[in-house]
Amino acid sequence: KKVLSQPIIEPQFDDLIRPGHPLAGKANATILSLVQNQDISSIISTIEQLEDKFNNKFGYPYTFMNDAEFSDTFKKEILALLPKERIVHFVKIRPDDWNKPASIDNVKYIEAVDKLASEDVQYVKKVSYHNMCRFYSSKFYHQEALTYYKYAWRIEPDVNFYCNIDYDMFQFMEMHDKIYGFTLNLYDSPQSVRSLWNDTLEFVKENPQYLNRDGAYEWLKENVQNPENYNITGGYSTCHFWTNFEINNLDFLRSEPYEKYMDFLEKKGGFYYERWGDAPVRSLALGLFADKSKIHWFRDVAYHHFPYTNCPSSPPGSNRCDKKCIPGKFSPYDNLYVQNCMATWLKYGMTDEESKM
Ligand code: GDP
Ligand code: MN
Numbered sequence: 001k002k003v004l005s006q007p008i009i010e011p012q013f014d015d016l017i018r019p020g021h022p023l024a025g026k027a028n029a030t031i032l033s034l035v036q037n038q039d040i041s042s043i044i045s046t047i048e049q050l051e052d053k054f055n056n057k058f059g060y061p062y063t064f065m066n067d068a069e070f071s072d073t074f075k076k077e078i079l080a081l082l083p084k085e086r087i088v089h090f091v092k093i094r095p096d097d098w099n100k101p102a103s104i105d106n107v108k109y110i111e112a113v114d115k116l117a118s119e120d121v122q123y124v125k126k127v128s129y130h131n132m133c134r135f136y137s138s139k140f141y142h143q144e145a146l147t148y149y150k151y152a153w154r155i156e157p158d159v160n161f162y163c164n165i166d167y168d169m170f171q172f173m174e175m176h177d178k179i180y181g182f183t184l185n186l187y188d189s190p191q192s193v194r195s196l197w198n199d200t201l202e203f204v205k206e207n208p209q210y211l212n213r214d215g216a217y218e219w220l221k222e223n224v225q226n227p228e229n230y231n232i233t234g235g236y237s238t239c240h241f242w243t244n245f246e247i248n249n250l251d252f253l254r255s256e257p258y259e260k261y262m263d264f265l266e267k268k269g270g271f272y273y274e275r276w277g278d279a280p281v282r283s284l285a286l287g288l289f290a291d292k293s294k295i296h297w298f299r300d301v302a303y304h305h306f307p308y309t310n311c312p313s314s315p316p317g318s319n320r321c322d323k324k325c326i327p328g329k330f331s332p333y334d335n336l337y338v339q340n341c342m343a344t345w346l347k348y349g350m351t352d353e354e355s356k357m
Contacts, residue, residue: 010167011300018168025057027168033046033065154243163311181246182298187225211289309331311329313328
């Protein structure tokens with residue numbers, strides 16, 4: 001796995017689909033963002049960078065989702081930003097796919113939230129944040145607008161893309177049979193997922209046939225940095241793909257193991273009685289049910305969502321990246337480096353084949 005220490009600007013394959021190739025921009029894919037009207041200027045900032053670095057060469061459609069109706073101003077400003085032939089969907093989420101379900105006991109919910117707030121779990125008092133985590137775990141790919149797409153690349157307001165990408169990442173995933181693409185790997189606050197691991201093990205015990213022998217089980221287990229987390233999670237490392245950047249092969253999410261797992265978690269209620277994030281949920285599903293060789297680290301993609309960055313090193317003389325991209329710099333805050341769990345992914349998740357990508 002020596003290759004990892006070398007500068008990389010893209011996967012080492014000669015079948016990459018370049019701009020101008022007949023297959024360029026032709027994957028069955030959309031860029032996806034859940035966003036609010038008030039975040040228009042922040043999402044524009046993201047889109048401008050993504051277009052500049054990648055998508056103006058490929059022309060992939062956008063899908064915007066919102067629990068409220070998108071305003072005319074929002075739609076107009078987005079459309080003004082993009083070439084007029086570009087496909088853009090604006091989706092109003094069905095209330096049942098967004099709001100706290102009636103099955104959640106409100107008294108229990110309020111008590112749980114108060115307790116977690118006293119433990120400093122971020123956002124726990126905002127019901128919309130719980131809604132968002134549940135939505136991005138399962139409800140998003142059930143929206144009609146995504147029915148016919150196979151891949152969705154999630155973006156958020158105010159993230160940054162620092163380096164040029166000169167090949168079609170969706171076609172790369174298609175040709176190499178990848179079901180998930182990520183850039184950053186982090187530990188989570190253990191209090192937010194107190195019973196997720198034990199609930200998940202219960203699901204696996206009921207459905208042992210879903211367990212993938214080539215999964216990344218150890219990655220879900222090992223946390224040398226913060227061993228005290230085990231006392232809280234009962235054995236989950238809290239390592240997860242940071243889902244604010246993710247490219248999902250939606251067929252994996254639509255598969256029986258994932259769908260059944262979501263039904264099971266929904267019944268447990270932990271999106272509300274705790275503050276299960278979509279990131280640990282997705283990561284547990286991928287680590288347990290997916291073949292790890294189908295999970296791709298886009299290490300060549302320079303991505304920033306405050307306060308973390310994935311910035312690759314480029315060969316000397318390359319001008320593919322903005323100056324803001326400082327190779328290896330994970331965070332501006334030294335004390336946050338302990339949040340990085342890429343090392344355990346490299347140890348347990350990454351296959352030899354993948355290390356060349
Ligand atoms: P953080 O990254 O965990 O701090 O959470 P964010 O505030 O960035 O939210 C994650 C994503 O969900 C972003 O794309 C937000 O735009 C979106 N989001 C969060 N809350 C809401 C909401 O109430 N309504 C809508 N439409 N989008 C939301
Ligand atoms: Mn965010």
